[in-house]
Amino acid sequence: MKNKMYIIKIGGALIDDERLLDQFLDQFSQIKEKKILVHGGGKLATELAARLGMEQKMINGRRITDKDTLDIVTMVYAGGINKNVVEKLQQKKCNAIGFSGADGNLIKAKKREHPEIDFGFVGDIDKKSVNKKLLSKLIKLNLVPVFSAITHDKKGNLFNTNADTIASVMAQALSSKYEVELLYCFDKEGVLENVDDPESLIKSISEEDFTVLKKEGKLHKGILPKLENALGAIKNNVNKVFLIKETELKNHIESHHAGTEICL
Numbered sequence: 001m002k003n004k005m006y007i008i009k010i011g012g013a014l015i016d017d018e019r020l021l022d023q024f025l026d027q028f029s030q031i032k033e034k035k036i037l038v039h040g041g042g043k044l045a046t047e048l049a050a051r052l053g054m055e056q057k058m059i060n061g062r063r064i065t066d067k068d069t070l071d072i073v074t075m076v077y078a079g080g081i082n083k084n085v086v087e088k089l090q091q092k093k094c095n096a097i098g099f100s101g102a103d104g105n106l107i108k109a110k111k112r113e114h115p116e117i118d119f120g121f122v123g124d125i126d127k128k129s130v131n132k133k134l135l136s137k138l139i140k141l142n143l144v145p146v147f148s149a150i151t152h153d154k155k156g157n158l159f160n161t162n163a164d165t166i167a168s169v170m171a172q173a174l175s176s177k178y179e180v181e182l183l184y185c186f187d188k189e190g191v192l193e194n195v196d197d198p199e200s201l202i203k204s205i206s207e208e209d210f211t212v213l214k215k216e217g218k219l220h221k222g223i224l225p226k227l228e229n230a231l232g233a234i235k236n237n238v239n240k241v242f243l244i245k246e247t248e249l250k251n252h253i254e255s256h257h258a259g260t261e262i263c264l
Contacts (some may be wrong), residue, residue: 005034005139005178006253009167013187014246015042015081022054022088024185027250029094034139037096038147038167041083045069045076065160070121073160074100077148086146092103096144101151102158106131107166109151109159123151123159124168127236130173168229172236179239184226185246191227192261195220204261207231230262 001215014021028037045203049056049072057064065073078100089096101123103106109123129151138145147170149163164184171182172225193200193213205213215220219227223243230241244252244259252258 002177002179005036006031006178006183007036007038007164007167007171007174008183008185008249009040010246011040011163011186012042015039015043016186020246021085023087024246024249025088025092025094027253029089029092030250031253036135036139036145036147036170037085037089038149038163038170039077039081039162041073041077042151044081045073048076055234059119060117062117063093063122063160065120065122067121069096070158070160072150074150074158076162078150082146089144089146095142095143096146097138097144098148100128100148100158101125101166104131104134105152105154106135106160107147107151107170108184109121109161111157111159112151121157121159123153123161125151125161125169127169127172130170131242132173132177134235135170135174136169136177141224162229164229165225168233170236171233171238171241175237175239180233181240181242182230182233183249183252184230184239184243185249186226186243187246188223188243189245189248190243190258191219191223193218195223202260204263206263207235227262234262234264 032094054068082098086096086098109125112122114120149161151159151161171180174180189198189201191202234241241262242259248258
């Protein structure tokens, strides 16, 4: 029988709120099973770029990562934010260790290819990108890996990579060794039919449901990448996938009543 593992992704809104982040990490540190934390970037990189007078280019909601932007997101994501989270977990007696994908060659990416747009230093990954042999050894040492959204190509290049995707492919890669539950924790109760109405929670979503809801325009555009990554995980042998409110982590671990479950 496989051991249970939680892979949990947190986003920028939580990173930006020190009080909520501390409360969340309290709950995370109490999880007894094996666990991995993946975090996004928050506002700090954008604010630092603005202070330095660097224009941030976006196309269809996706950041173009030129060399100067890469330097900033590496400093902020893999440096300041990652080490802040690790330090807070150590304070809570959770033996965390922070990584980018370059450390130990843990996540190897390829530069994003697009027929019309050069996204710059943006890396794409799949489940073969994850060095699951080394990651499993670290986990067996009772370490708690904390991943930033920075990867590499083993050719001297670092890449900015979507943190939702990192969590999904990591869950897929480790599902052969563990009974993995993937949790996307963010500032909504789960997937909402009306983004402004917490009571409009959709308790479960299949790929067919997703297609219909997307076609009918009932899904907020911000939730689409999370759902695409969540569906990719459940279709590739990840045991369970949920989207939950970040304040509901402890409740979910104990009862599995919170949020939206992704189903086949």
